[in-house]
Amino acid sequence: METKLARIAEVARAKPKDQFTSLAHLINAEMIRTCHKQMDKNKAVGIDGMSKEEYEVNLEENIKDLIARMKRQAYKPQSVKRVYIPKPGTDKKRPLGLPAYEGGGGGGAIYEQDFLECSFGFRPQRSCHDALKVLNVIVNKPEINYIVDADIRGFFDHVDHEWMMKFIKHRIADPNIQRLISRFLKAGIMEVGISHATPEGVPQGGPVSPILANIYLHYVLDLWFEKRIRRQCKGTSYMVRYADDTVFCFQYEKEAMEFYQQLIVRLKEFNLEIADEKTKIINLGKKKDDDNDSDTGSFDFLGFTHYACKMNNGQTIIKRKTSKKKYKASLLRVKEWLRDNRHAPIKELMKTLKTKLQGNCRYYGVTGNTRAISNFIYEIRRCLYKWLNRRSQRKSFDWRRFSLFLNKYPLPKAQVYVNIFQLGAGKSYVM
Numbered sequence: 001m002e003t004k005l006a007r008i009a010e011v012a013r014a015k016p017k018d019q020f021t022s023l024a025h026l027i028n029a030e031m032i033r034t035c036h037k038q039m040d041k042n043k044a045v046g047i048d049g050m051s052k053e054e055y056e057v058n059l060e061e062n063i064k065d066l067i068a069r070m071k072r073q074a075y076k077p078q079s080v081k082r083v084y085i086p087k088p089g090t091d092k093k094r095p096l097g098l099p100a101y102e103g104g105g106g107g108g109a110i111y112e113q114d115f116l117e118c119s120f121g122f123r124p125q126r127s128c129h130d131a132l133k134v135l136n137v138i139v140n141k142p143e144i145n146y147i148v149d150a151d152i153r154g155f156f157d158h159v160d161h162e163w164m165m166k167f168i169k170h171r172i173a174d175p176n177i178q179r180l181i182s183r184f185l186k187a188g189i190m191e192v193g194i195s196h197a198t199p200e201g202v203p204q205g206g207p208v209s210p211i212l213a214n215i216y217l218h219y220v221l222d223l224w225f226e227k228r229i230r231r232q233c234k235g236t237s238y239m240v241r242y243a244d245d246t247v248f249c250f251q252y253e254k255e256a257m258e259f260y261q262q263l264i265v266r267l268k269e270f271n272l273e274i275a276d277e278k279t280k281i282i283n284l285g286k287k288k289d290d291d292n293d294s295d296t297g298s299f300d301f302l303g304f305t306h307y308a309c310k311m312n313n314g315q316t317i318i319k320r321k322t323s324k325k326k327y328k329a330s331l332l333r334v335k336e337w338l339r340d341n342r343h344a345p346i347k348e349l350m351k352t353l354k355t356k357l358q359g360n361c362r363y364y365g366v367t368g369n370t371r372a373i374s375n376f377i378y379e380i381r382r383c384l385y386k387w388l389n390r391r392s393q394r395k396s397f398d399w400r401r402f403s404l405f406l407n408k409y410p411l412p413k414a415q416v417y418v419n420i421f422q423l424g425a426g427k428s429y430v431m
Contacts (some may be wrong), residue, residue: 039052127424135240146250147247153275156202159212165182238429346409
C-alpha cells in the first residue's frame, strides 16, 4: 500500500496539472487494515458505538463487508455524533465531532504534492514547531513591520460543499471517490439523538476532515496569496498557515491595510468571513511612524504570544512566550485533574502528573520561553502540595517533607526542548 501511495505521490509531483481518473482500486483490504491499525484505541466512539477493540474482534469479516458495500455503492458514512466539551476557565463549551468507526480515512498523497511551503497543519513531517520556526525567521526580517492576524469565523462549519467538490475535481476525476467525499460532507450531525442535515461545513473529528480543510484553504488562501497578493505588493510579504490559523506578514502598512480589505472580499466569495473581534493589523514596533493607524503590540499564534523586545543595541526583535489564555487553560486542566485524582495511589498519581507536565513542557519549551515553563511547574507544585495535604484529615506534608517527596518523585524541569532557530520543514520558503 505504501508503495502504491508513493507512486501516486510521484506521479502527482511530476504532473501537477493532471487528474487522477482511477483511485477506487486503492480502497482494498490492505488499505482498510492499515487505517484500522493507525486508529487511536482511546478515541471516543461515534453513533455506531463501535470502538477499535470491538471492530477488531471480527476484523476480517468487517473489512470484507465494508469493501462489498463500497463496490455496490451501498456504503454511506454515518452521521457524526456531536458532543460539547467545556473550555477550561470559562462557562463556554466547544463542539466536537465523533465520527462512526468506519467514518472515513484516507490519504493526501495527491494533494500533498500541490500544497505550498507556507502551509503546515496536518501534513506529514510538518509540525506546529516548524510553523513557529518559519514565522520566527519572517517576523525578524528587518523589512517585515506589519502583521495581519486573521481569524476565520467558524471555518469548519462554513466550508461550501459546491466549492469543495470543485476543488476536489481539479485533481480527482474518479467518480467513485468523488461520490464518497460528497457523501461524507453530507453525512449530517447527530446531536442529542436528533439528526441534522449538513448543507455546509466539514465534520470535525474524522481523519479526512483535516485533509479536506487543507484542500479548501489551499485554493481559497494559499494560492491566492502566493500568485496574486505577493506579486502585487511592492514590499516583502509572507504568510504562515496552520490549518485555519493564519498570520500574514508585510513590509508596508498600506499594503497590509489593503490586503485586509481584499481578504474580506475573498473569503466572502467562498462562504467564509473574518471574525472582526479576533482579527487585527499589528505594528511590530521596529520603526517609528507618526502616521500609524495600526495597533502596536503582540499577536497570538499556535498558543504563543509573539511580542517585540528592544535589545541593548537598540534593535527590536520578536520573541514568544506562552499566551495567557493557553497558560491559564493548561493550568486549570491540571489543577482540576489533581483535585479529582488526589486519592489515587501516589506512584500512579505522580507518574501520570509527570507525563502531563512533560507534554506541556515539550510543546511550550521553545527558545526564550523558559520562564513561563518554570512558572507553570511552580504553580503545579504548589497545587500538588495543597491536594496531597487534603488526602486525609491529617496534614501529610510540611515544605521540608514535601521537598524530600519531590526528590523521590521529581517533576520535569524547565528547559529548552525546541531550538526555534533550527529550521526544518518550510526552510526553502524563507531562505
